[in-house]
Amino acid sequence: MTTIADPVIGRWYKDLESNLTFKVVAIEGADESIEVQYANGDLGEYDNESWYGSTIDYIEDPDDWSAPFDDLETDDLGYTDPDRHTRADSEDLDISDFLD
Numbered sequence: 001m002t003t004i005a006d007p008v009i010g011r012w013y014k015d016l017e018s019n020l021t022f023k024v025v026a027i028e029g030a031d032e033s034i035e036v037q038y039a040n041g042d043l044g045e046y047d048n049e050s051w052y053g054s055t056i057d058y059i060e061d062p063d064d065w066s067a068p069f070d071d072l073e074t075d076d077l078g079y080t081d082p083d084r085h086t087r088a089d090s091e092d093l094d095i096s097d098f099l100d
Contacts, residue, residue, distance in 0.1 A: 002055070003051065003053075003056040005057050005058050007024045007034045007046075008024060009024050009027060010025075012058070012059050012062065013059060014056070014057055014059045015054055015055060015056050016055040017054065017055040021038065022036040022037060022039065022044065023036065025043075031047075032047060032048045033046070
């Protein structure tokens with residue numbers, strides 16, 4: 001069985017033969033290589049021939065896909081905006097100070 005799943009940057013896949021899950025992080029057009037990051041954080045690469053000759057299929061994002069990415073900031077995960085957009089002296093202000 002060969003893959004029919006085209007590589008898409010940011011999409012998660014599983015190689016059914018090796019049981020490895022990974023995310024496509026880049027596609028280089030010049031040499032047609034597909035760069036991936038495995039769920040454990042390791043980096044890898046496929047060429048077009050090996051990609052389409054493998055047993056790769058789309059999967060849903062893993063529950064804890066950020067585990068190998070320890071250097072991510074909270075805002076990189078897309079959960080919240082940690083920048084509160086407040087003034088440094090705003091804790092002692094009331095609503096009338098904002099209306100002026």
